[in-house]
Amino acid sequence: MKLTTLLAGTALALGLAGAALAQDKTKAGFIYVGPIGDGGWSYEHNEARLAVEEHFGDKVETVYQESVPEGADAERAMTQMALGGADIIFTTSFGYMDPTINVAAKFPDVKFEHATGYKRSDNVSTYSARFYEGRAVQGHIAGKMTKTNKVGYIGSFPIPEVIRGINSAYIHAKKVNPDVEFSVIWVYTWFDPAKEADAAKALIEQGADVVLQHTDSTAPQAAAQEAGNVITFGQASDMAEYAPMPRVSSIIDNWAPYYIQQVGKVMDGTWESVDTWDGISTGMVKIGEITDAVPADVKEEALAMVEAIGAGEYHPFTGPLNKQDGSAWLAEGEVADDGTLAGMNFYVEGITGEIPQ
Amino acid sequence: MIRLEKRPTPSRAWTYATPLLAVALTMLAGGLMFAALGKNPFLAIKTIFYDPILGEFAFYYRGQLLVKAGPLILIAVGLAMGFKAGIWNIGAEGQYIVGAIFGAAVGLAFYPAEHWYIFPLMVIAGAIGGLLWAMIPALLKVKFNTNEILVSLLLVYVAEQFLAAMALGALRNPDATGFPGSRNLQQYEAASNPEIWAGTGIHMGVVAALIAVIFAYILLSRHLMGFHIQLAGQSPKAARFGGVNPTALVVFCMGLSGALAGLAGMFEVTGPAGQIAISFNSGYGFTAIIVAFLGRLHPIGILLAGLLMALTYIGGEAAQATLQIPAAAIQAFQGMLLFFLLGVDVLSNYRIRLVREGVA
Numbered sequence: 001m002k003l004t005t006l007l008a009g010t011a012l013a014l015g016l017a018g019a020a021l022a023q024d025k026t027k028a029g030f031i032y033v034g035p036i037g038d039g040g041w042s043y044e045h046n047e048a049r050l051a052v053e054e055h056f057g058d059k060v061e062t063v064y065q066e067s068v069p070e071g072a073d074a075e076r077a078m079t080q081m082a083l084g085g086a087d088i089i090f091t092t093s094f095g096y097m098d099p100t101i102n103v104a105a106k107f108p109d110v111k112f113e114h115a116t117g118y119k120r121s122d123n124v125s126t127y128s129a130r131f132y133e134g135r136a137v138q139g140h141i142a143g144k145m146t147k148t149n150k151v152g153y154i155g156s157f158p159i160p161e162v163i164r165g166i167n168s169a170y171i172h173a174k175k176v177n178p179d180v181e182f183s184v185i186w187v188y189t190w191f192d193p194a195k196e197a198d199a200a201k202a203l204i205e206q207g208a209d210v211v212l213q214h215t216d217s218t219a220p221q222a223a224a225q226e227a228g229n230v231i232t233f234g235q236a237s238d239m240a241e242y243a244p245m246p247r248v249s250s251i252i253d254n255w256a257p258y259y260i261q262q263v264g265k266v267m268d269g270t271w272e273s274v275d276t277w278d279g280i281s282t283g284m285v286k287i288g289e290i291t292d293a294v295p296a297d298v299k300e301e302a303l304a305m306v307e308a309i310g311a312g313e314y315h316p317f318t319g320p321l322n323k324q325d326g327s328a329w330l331a332e333g334e335v336a337d338d339g340t341l342a343g344m345n346f347y348v349e350g351i352t353g354e355i356p357q
Numbered sequence: 358m359i360r361l362e363k364r365p366t367p368s369r370a371w372t373y374a375t376p377l378l379a380v381a382l383t384m385l386a387g388g389l390m391f392a393a394l395g396k397n398p399f400l401a402i403k404t405i406f407y408d409p410i411l412g413e414f415a416f417y418y419r420g421q422l423l424v425k426a427g428p429l430i431l432i433a434v435g436l437a438m439g440f441k442a443g444i445w446n447i448g449a450e451g452q453y454i455v456g457a458i459f460g461a462a463v464g465l466a467f468y469p470a471e472h473w474y475i476f477p478l479m480v481i482a483g484a485i486g487g488l489l490w491a492m493i494p495a496l497l498k499v500k501f502n503t504n505e506i507l508v509s510l511l512l513v514y515v516a517e518q519f520l521a522a523m524a525l526g527a528l529r530n531p532d533a534t535g536f537p538g539s540r541n542l543q544q545y546e547a548a549s550n551p552e553i554w555a556g557t558g559i560h561m562g563v564v565a566a567l568i569a570v571i572f573a574y575i576l577l578s579r580h581l582m583g584f585h586i587q588l589a590g591q592s593p594k595a596a597r598f599g600g601v602n603p604t605a606l607v608v609f610c611m612g613l614s615g616a617l618a619g620l621a622g623m624f625e626v627t628g629p630a631g632q633i634a635i636s637f638n639s640g641y642g643f644t645a646i647i648v649a650f651l652g653r654l655h656p657i658g659i660l661l662a663g664l665l666m667a668l669t670y671i672g673g674e675a676a677q678a679t680l681q682i683p684a685a686a687i688q689a690f691q692g693m694l695l696f697f698l699l700g701v702d703v704l705s706n707y708r709i710r711l712v713r714e715g716v717a
């Protein structure tokens with residue numbers, strides 16, 4: 001009799017202690033498409049995870065899983081985290097969209113944050129950054145600096161986010177250099193150093209002396225360095241180890257403030273499903289240091305553009321702009337609306353080649 | 358000195374013992390690696406091998422084991438037939454992709470109609486897709502004597518391009534403006550392949566894998582074709598004298614493995630994956646080659662090997678998520694398994710003799 005009471009008491013105490021412990025800490029999970037050492041996209045998401053830990057200290061516990069394939073496996077990784085007691089899960093690649101929605105439906109008490117997608121539900125938010133603002137700056141520098149007038153572009157998947165980047169870079173390169181030509185290679189992967197390097201080499205062999213990338217590794221930087229006289233831009237992360245040449249600047253994704261804000265909202269119970277799309281103005285997109293390989297006047301113009309975009313005085317998609325087929329898109333002075341940008345599936349006038357479809 | 362002496366026939370005992378020995382050695386070497394990474398090796402091994410079956414969340418993981426093992430077993434059973442006969446289909450990944458595309462295309466063609474016959478038609482289309490893709494290397498081999506290893510392997514990359522083209526073009530979801538990928542078949546009842554019993558992970562593909570194991574077992578042990586397959590593998594000359602038609606054998610083995618891989622792809626795209634997407638395939642076709650050999654090309658062995666392989670995946674993911682072991686370490690761990698399996702194979706074909714120096 002006494003023994004059972006004792007056992008029951010202990011079990012209860014243990015149970016309560018466990019529950020108390022679980023309540024104390026908010027658990028945040030992160031699913032990455034590449035390894036955290038990719039030096040680009042996943043690396044920056046992981047830096048933001050560390051920033052969350054730093055900010056909340058003992059009040060938060062984080063877990064992550066790297067190199068999770070987009071598709072059926074992603075669903076398992078998310079379920080695993082939700083079962084493991086995660087309160088909020090950040091799924092950081094476009095291809096996790098349907099799996100996130102599926103898993104979120106099974107765990108209504110867990111909050112989900114999906115990066116770069118367009119499907120939301122009561123417990124799924126979406127967030128993305130206006131990378132195209134940074135692409136405008138890149139395009140300007142690229143247009144000014146190319147000597148062969150050929151700019152190579154490594155595309156990952158032909159989704160609106162990537163197409164926006166190509167258009168934005170092209171518009172601003174063309175503005176300062178009417179002879180500029182873009183060639184795009186689609187590699188159909190976010191992270192594959194071998195494929196990315198091959199694409200960079202092919203573009204360089206075709207005469208490109210600027211290589212822009214929308215993939216996550218530093219392999220294109222290495223390929224450009226080997227070729228010499230080719231400039232690149234850090235993608236998603238600063239990639240400063242390739243400065244001052246070939247990397248002359250970069251777009252840095254700064255997720256930390258957003259992640260800290262959302263985890264904080266889970267803690268105080270104010271989290272709700274939202275769609276966030278921030279850019280240079282809030283600091284979600286940052287422009288990495290422009291090196292001395294860029295002429296001083298070009299650097300000055302580029303910085304002025306960063307300033308103007310950040311202050312909301314300049315929108316990278318400002319008319320007059322036509323679509324690739326010559327049809328009118330934006331009239332003089334007209335600015336693109338977010339809806340069109342979010343679903344952008346056309347090139348602007350002047351870009352040769354077709355979007356795969 | 359240690360000397361290896363060739364056995365006249367492979368040792369039966371070692372044939373069964375070596376896979377277990379390989380697993381044991383993998384645990385040992387893997388444990389050392391985890392320790393070197395600063396993780397508790399016992400906890401890591403327990404997380405990988407024990408937790409998915411009997412741990413806290415086993416109710417979820419057990420189903421996932423079947424989800425993961427199903428396509429591996431289905432593909433490996435087909436491949437094993439060819440491997441036994443010395444016909445090397447390395448391109449199951451491509452046949453898996455084409456099967457998925459054919460199956461999904463038939464289903465999407467009916468969208469949004471709901472008829473009972475849609476899913477059966479998709480199953481047939483999936484098998485045909487895989488079969489046709491496998492016929493390319495098969496016919497090139499019998500007509501022009503090309504190497505089926507190279508042709509089938511390279512066709513995987515063609516199939517991947519085909520997949521991307523379908524996800525971006527013909528099969529793209531017309532309602533998803535600008536985004537690639539087909540409609541999600543999980544949300545189209547007539548064309549979906551959900552779990553038969555909720556929470557068990559058992560979908561039609563898992564059932565098909567079990568049926569394939571049984572049929573392969575009967576084929577190999579009771580049927581003349583099975584005898585021909587074994588004979589061709591052990592002694593091609595004897596097989597020819599014995600009346601085995603090598604052309605028919607190549608076509609049969611490639612066709613069967615292609616059709617099963619196609620089925621696996623079809624069940625995956627309608628079930629766990631849900632849609633044709635550019636990154637739909639995740640290497641089942643290649644992993645199945647390992648599974649086939651891990652299972653000694655024997656249907657029952659493949660069943661067990663498929664489950665073991667699935668366990669290393671599921672457990673490996675769990676170890677990543679809970680112990681924060683890097684993904685690369687988990688891949689290395691899986692690599693060790695194959696390495697040790699091939700390494701200890703020497704024991705079934707050779708006898709180890711300790712020879713004193715100078716005596717010989």
